[in-house]
Amino acid sequence: MEETKILEESLREIMEQHLAENQYAKIRTMLQDMNYVDIENLLADLQPDQTLRIFRMLPKETAAEVFTEMDSDMQQYIIESITDLEVISIMDELYMDDTVDFLEEMPANVVKRVLRNTDEATRKTINQLLRYPEDSAGSLMTTEFVDLKKEMTAKEALKHIRATGVDKETINTCYVISPQRKLEGVVSIRTLILSQPDVTMEELMDTNVKYIRTLDDQETSVYLFQKYDLLSMPVVDGEDRLVGIITIDDIMDVIEQENTEDFHKMAAITPSEEPYLKTGVFTLAKNRVMWLLVLMISATFTGFIIRKFEGALSQTVALTAYIPMLMGTAGNAGAQSSTMIIRSLALNELEFSDLLKVIWKELRVGITTAGLLSVFNLVRVMIFDQVSFGVALTVCLSLFCIVCLAKVVGGMLPILAEKVHLDPVLMASPIITTILDALSLLIYFWFATTVIGVA
Amino acid sequence: MEETKILEESLREIMEQHLAENQYAKIRTMLQDMNYVDIENLLADLQPDQTLRIFRMLPKETAAEVFTEMDSDMQQYIIESITDLEVISIMDELYMDDTVDFLEEMPANVVKRVLRNTDEATRKTINQLLRYPEDSAGSLMTTEFVDLKKEMTAKEALKHIRATGVDKETINTCYVISPQRKLEGVVSIRTLILSQPDVTMEELMDTNVKYIRTLDDQETSVYLFQKYDLLSMPVVDGEDRLVGIITIDDIMDVIEQENTEDFHKMAAITPSEEPYLKTGVFTLAKNRVMWLLVLMISATFTGFIIRKFEGALSQTVALTAYIPMLMGTAGNAGAQSSTMIIRSLALNELEFSDLLKVIWKELRVGITTAGLLSVFNLVRVMIFDQVSFGVALTVCLSLFCIVCLAKVVGGMLPILAEKVHLDPVLMASPIITTILDALSLLIYFWFATTVIGVA
Numbered sequence: 001m002e003e004t005k006i007l008e009e010s011l012r013e014i015m016e017q018h019l020a021e022n023q024y025a026k027i028r029t030m031l032q033d034m035n036y037v038d039i040e041n042l043l044a045d046l047q048p049d050q051t052l053r054i055f056r057m058l059p060k061e062t063a064a065e066v067f068t069e070m071d072s073d074m075q076q077y078i079i080e081s082i083t084d085l086e087v088i089s090i091m092d093e094l095y096m097d098d099t100v101d102f103l104e105e106m107p108a109n110v111v112k113r114v115l116r117n118t119d120e121a122t123r124k125t126i127n128q129l130l131r132y133p134e135d136s137a138g139s140l141m142t143t144e145f146v147d148l149k150k151e152m153t154a155k156e157a158l159k160h161i162r163a164t165g166v167d168k169e170t171i172n173t174c175y176v177i178s179p180q181r182k183l184e185g186v187v188s189i190r191t192l193i194l195s196q197p198d199v200t201m202e203e204l205m206d207t208n209v210k211y212i213r214t215l216d217d218q219e220t221s222v223y224l225f226q227k228y229d230l231l232s233m234p235v236v237d238g239e240d241r242l243v244g245i246i247t248i249d250d251i252m253d254v255i256e257q258e259n260t261e262d263f264h265k266m267a268a269i270t271p272s273e274e275p276y277l278k279t280g281v282f283t284l285a286k287n288r289v290m291w292l293l294v295l296m297i298s299a300t301f302t303g304f305i306i307r308k309f310e311g312a313l314s315q316t317v318a319l320t321a322y323i324p325m326l327m328g329t330a331g332n333a334g335a336q337s338s339t340m341i342i343r344s345l346a347l348n349e350l351e352f353s354d355l356l357k358v359i360w361k362e363l364r365v366g367i368t369t370a371g372l373l374s375v376f377n378l379v380r381v382m383i384f385d386q387v388s389f390g391v392a393l394t395v396c397l398s399l400f401c402i403v404c405l406a407k408v409v410g411g412m413l414p415i416l417a418e419k420v421h422l423d424p425v426l427m428a429s430p431i432i433t434t435i436l437d438a439l440s441l442l443i444y445f446w447f448a449t450t451v452i453g454v455a
Numbered sequence: 456m457e458e459t460k461i462l463e464e465s466l467r468e469i470m471e472q473h474l475a476e477n478q479y480a481k482i483r484t485m486l487q488d489m490n491y492v493d494i495e496n497l498l499a500d501l502q503p504d505q506t507l508r509i510f511r512m513l514p515k516e517t518a519a520e521v522f523t524e525m526d527s528d529m530q531q532y533i534i535e536s537i538t539d540l541e542v543i544s545i546m547d548e549l550y551m552d553d554t555v556d557f558l559e560e561m562p563a564n565v566v567k568r569v570l571r572n573t574d575e576a577t578r579k580t581i582n583q584l585l586r587y588p589e590d591s592a593g594s595l596m597t598t599e600f601v602d603l604k605k606e607m608t609a610k611e612a613l614k615h616i617r618a619t620g621v622d623k624e625t626i627n628t629c630y631v632i633s634p635q636r637k638l639e640g641v642v643s644i645r646t647l648i649l650s651q652p653d654v655t656m657e658e659l660m661d662t663n664v665k666y667i668r669t670l671d672d673q674e675t676s677v678y679l680f681q682k683y684d685l686l687s688m689p690v691v692d693g694e695d696r697l698v699g700i701i702t703i704d705d706i707m708d709v710i711e712q713e714n715t716e717d718f719h720k721m722a723a724i725t726p727s728e729e730p731y732l733k734t735g736v737f738t739l740a741k742n743r744v745m746w747l748l749v750l751m752i753s754a755t756f757t758g759f760i761i762r763k764f765e766g767a768l769s770q771t772v773a774l775t776a777y778i779p780m781l782m783g784t785a786g787n788a789g790a791q792s793s794t795m796i797i798r799s800l801a802l803n804e805l806e807f808s809d810l811l812k813v814i815w816k817e818l819r820v821g822i823t824t825a826g827l828l829s830v831f832n833l834v835r836v837m838i839f840d841q842v843s844f845g846v847a848l849t850v851c852l853s854l855f856c857i858v859c860l861a862k863v864v865g866g867m868l869p870i871l872a873e874k875v876h877l878d879p880v881l882m883a884s885p886i887i888t889t890i891l892d893a894l895s896l897l898i899y900f901w902f903a904t905t906v907i908g909v910a
Binding site for chain 1: 681682736757783799809
């Protein structure tokens, strides 16, 4: 990655040099050999007016690809700086899903200007796509797919693809539809090419199609893509008519975004889609402070418990020294279990009916690890800490019970959360830790005062 | 997902019924309409001998696909139960990457039997692939790709694909190689189909190819797939010869696996690839106990600190009640920062040169959140807790400093870890929390004894 950085740096310098000297031929040659992603990376490092100058030199197909990669500030700047004719030419090249993604981030005046420069039919499609809820399959799909008819032969189908394919997002999978546009089957380009020219689509097509509905959650499509190793998936409306397709590149983005969301939620942060360096201090603070406040207030319960046992503590001050270790171990043990379960739920490896299996497994894992930790701790406390045997026994018995409890609670809560339609990720480390802090103290003081009676 | 479960359940019952009654025709009809993933799911729920009976009825292409989906215990059972001829027929249909994945999990005698039933050339390729290190690009790739020559016309290329394509893992992207098998360019099937029949590959091919070397880390290929929205990527050896391709379905598996690893590491679990329910209690305990032990021992430092200030605590017992809240908030605040940074590093949004930017940003976020939390806490403590103003002030000033420190330390450590080639994920919540626990106590007692002098 370091080398890439240096390479990008020198590319940028050469480009700035060429721009300063108006060496347009040289710039064109440079751009010709570059991937659109790399061009966008380069432009992102230049001044806006330099970006604009280069952008206008791109062939229109590349321009559209580069435009799709840009962040919305730059997209807005470009659209506000170019002529109506240029807007038309870019919109013409953009796939529908990218158009919609872009328009969703634009202010009303830019949206208006763009829509004014598209034809009636496109405008209608855009408006329809913009109406799908944010995380729905409909909002992910594009409308440029290859549709075939059942009666077509392989030869006719290929001819049809040659005539229309240039505007399609993918031709790797083609869709067979009825005259009423109902989805009847799929044919891969591979099947088409490898088959005899006079075989019909009806014979070739696979009718066992994995599809999704426009209003289904995007997570369902991620699940189906992963389960069936798909490259694209048809989207049908309420009347089973094929209205669009979702392609794997968009699914990869959703996976990345949802994993990031899960990581953030597991650390008690309100998730945001912006990259870290582009997020303002105020937004970062806002996304974090709510949860910190909630957890801080919950943590005061532990304060109550300690205050309730103040007498015991002042009698045997040695007990205080073990509180952080006990609470820390409880939190860590619980977080291990809850994280494993949360991830398994996300990967659909677990469901509610496995609850008892999970509890039983965590209990046994708990007893094994708790046993080991307690024995180790007993030896350590007796040798190094010079406390009474009663205190040592209290610490170790508490540790044993706390770790077992932490494992079971950590394993159980995410599954219960999913059952009542809460996000299991809420039951990640911060909440589990806070709950276990209080429980640990109660167990500890119960052993100290009631069972062993050291305080 | 609930419906899927019920559907699978009833499918299994029907299948068992048919098997008991030896209704082979009915079973064949059922299987015909099913996707190979669904067939494997069904077989996984049956008895091994039932699985075997159905497996043998599958057409050989489907059999190979279903075989690839099976877990290694079932694969072993199948291979050990079928005839040499059947082994040959399955091996013939398997793609090389799947063959290697399967053989890697098999005991020596099964590997031997499989290799004995493959031809010389295949055996050589398998042995070569088996030698690539586990997380290398070479271990992910398959060797069945379409190779074209520069001089071929589009028409000739399509003819070549028709003749050889049936055995290739994908024909969507084709690779142009020199007589020495050096990679010269790529042509998508879309370009081929949409072009004029007499254009040569030299004119059609894209020479700006994103490729990877056999020994490169698989994470590099994940990065390139995501950055450039690829569907497949060529793999070249030390002499730039094309030796294989990686396809997106394998990349999706790597992404899932690496995310799971990160989730587990962030909860201080030694990662394992097995699904939770299939992992034994002993393995689960082993993967967790090491870290718990390390963290428990580190947590005893907090014990030392408390013992050192035992005098102060026994003098002002009220101070003890706030220890869990302070440590909890520090841990949560630090975990928020470290998680955000760890995820940004994983997505290549951050690098070492951003260290100062991150520290400065975290400091400001810290001051904002810490300020809010402290003021809130001061009011709460004064109203509800009836402690002296000195104690309240100590708690709130400590809270302010601790949260600021937690933010900066949490933001900094993952970046420093990456710089010294440690996995940044190690600096996740458990370690950060343990470090911050000790620092929080030191700050707290310093305020209590030295600055405010309440104890």
